[in-house]
Amino acid sequence: MKMHVSVIGGGMIVHDQILPSLYQLKRAGKIGHITVCARRKETLDSLKANERIRRAFPEQDFTATTASYHEVLGNAAERNLAIIALPDQIHFNAVMTAIDAQQHVICVKPLVQKIQHAAVIEKAARERQLFVGIEYHKRFDDRALMARDRYRSGRFGELRLGTARLFEKWYYRHSNFQNWFSLENSDAFTYIGCHYVDLVHFITGLLPVSVSVAGVPERFPNGTEAWMWTDARVKWSNGGLLNVQNALGYPEQGPGSNTQGMTLWTSAGDAGGFLNHIDSHRGLEYCYVDGGYSEPSPDYMQFVPNHLGPGERVVGYGYRSIEALVDSALSVERDADQQSVIEAQGIVATPGNSSYNELVTEAARLSLENDGREVLIQYGTLPFVHLKSYL
Numbered sequence: 001m002k003m004h005v006s007v008i009g010g011g012m013i014v015h016d017q018i019l020p021s022l023y024q025l026k027r028a029g030k031i032g033h034i035t036v037c038a039r040r041k042e043t044l045d046s047l048k049a050n051e052r053i054r055r056a057f058p059e060q061d062f063t064a065t066t067a068s069y070h071e072v073l074g075n076a077a078e079r080n081l082a083i084i085a086l087p088d089q090i091h092f093n094a095v096m097t098a099i100d101a102q103q104h105v106i107c108v109k110p111l112v113q114k115i116q117h118a119a120v121i122e123k124a125a126r127e128r129q130l131f132v133g134i135e136y137h138k139r140f141d142d143r144a145l146m147a148r149d150r151y152r153s154g155r156f157g158e159l160r161l162g163t164a165r166l167f168e169k170w171y172y173r174h175s176n177f178q179n180w181f182s183l184e185n186s187d188a189f190t191y192i193g194c195h196y197v198d199l200v201h202f203i204t205g206l207l208p209v210s211v212s213v214a215g216v217p218e219r220f221p222n223g224t225e226a227w228m229w230t231d232a233r234v235k236w237s238n239g240g241l242l243n244v245q246n247a248l249g250y251p252e253q254g255p256g257s258n259t260q261g262m263t264l265w266t267s268a269g270d271a272g273g274f275l276n277h278i279d280s281h282r283g284l285e286y287c288y289v290d291g292g293y294s295e296p297s298p299d300y301m302q303f304v305p306n307h308l309g310p311g312e313r314v315v316g317y318g319y320r321s322i323e324a325l326v327d328s329a330l331s332v333e334r335d336a337d338q339q340s341v342i343e344a345q346g347i348v349a350t351p352g353n354s355s356y357n358e359l360v361t362e363a364a365r366l367s368l369e370n371d372g373r374e375v376l377i378q379y380g381t382l383p384f385v386h387l388k389s390y391l
């Protein structure tokens with residue numbers, strides 16, 4: 001069985017991670033035809049003509065369409081796969097359109113910005129025995145899986161304090177982000193902070209119980225105002241605290257494609273522990289003869305020579321994450337009972353096993369609008385968030 005794949009959106013994440021991964025899966029015979037839908041023809045033309053991707057996958061291609069995603073998904077044969085790679089604030093409509101069209105779904109993070117939307121998606125997919133997975137690729141960085149194993153076997157004790165940081169490069173301000181990353185749609189924490197919040201749960205199993213986020217707005221070159229810099233505090237179910245700083249603000253001249261990392265301070269009885277992940281500088285230092293200096297990550301997505309034929313292949317946790325999600329969709333299509341196995345395993349994020357992310361996003365947006373006031377997360381049959389009252 002091979003699923004055909006409709007990719008909705010043709011922006012940066014499709015170029016950097018999704019399309020090369022899909023080409024590799026197609027080469028391996030795991031998926032069938034690939035269609036990419038975007039609003040602008042130029043987006044699709046430049047994706048198709050991209051020299052790096054063509055060199056690696058000279059035999060691969062996709063069908064490009066500027067038709068609306070409603071049309072593309074409506075015309076897709078039932079029980080195939082849709083990958084939603086659109087701006088954050090339109091994920092809900094696109095995911096629901098895909099589910100209505102009987103497609104399994106992979107959605108880039110954050111799935112949606114409201115917990116109620118996640119619940120609607122989960123129910124609709126379950127009724128149709130469709131898989132919905134959320135692409136949190138950091139989970140497939142081997143260091144996260146190692147930490148999860150060691151934390152959950154008790155070797156670190158309990159999280160007490162943590163600090164995490166992910167700053168994207170300055171050039172993001174000159175990209176298509178200008179057209180959607182405005183104050184009312186997203187912010188640096190919602191966009192990338194969610195990765196480390198998700199990782200802390202993934203490693204520790206703890207649940208976030210309160211969030212406060214303050215931001216510093218700045219304008220894109222086109223004048224759109226955005227929460228470019230954010231500072232968040234997340235409180236966890238054991239009382240532990242995590243600080244997360246995010247920005248579209250890492251200087252162009254800085255080495256590597258971003259700066260990121262996480263330190264968790266822990267304790268058990270009379271002993272302290274810690275876990276420190278330096279996620280941007282992974283040990284590589286390249287000094288080029290043209291004067292350039294770089295610290296590339298070998299671990300997210302890299303093109304390396306193909307040992308089995310022409311072109312190249314992609315390696316890294318970016319690829320492994322897409323592969324795991326595609327494998328999950330295939331396994332649910334073969335046997336609907338696999339859904340509960342995947343949910344329980346907790347390695348692949350689904351609306352059912354990672355909805356704390358939607359609660360954190362909803363709480364963060366509310367906190368930002370209220371100048372960093374603490375927002376509490378209430379779990380239960382109908383989870384919700386609300387501003388903490390100090391009365």
Ligand SMILES: NC(=O)c1ccc[n+]([C@@H]2O[C@H](COP(=O)([O-])OP(=O)(O)OC[C@H]3O[C@@H](n4cnc5c(N)ncnc54)[C@H](O)[C@@H]3O)[C@@H](O)[C@H]2O)c1
Pocket residue numbers: 008009010011012013014037038039040043068069085086087088108109110135137176177191
């Ligand atoms: N680290 C990560 O996990 C990561 C990294 C980058 C992006 N993302 C997520 O991926 C999503 C897209 O981000 P990006 O960086 O690719 O953004 P982008 O701005 O580069 O691309 C967005 C794409 O969506 C298309 N689009 C917008 N509205 C559309 C519509 N109605 N129909 C069809 N196409 C439409 C645009 O034409 C563009 O091709 C966001 O949700 C973002 O948070 C995740």
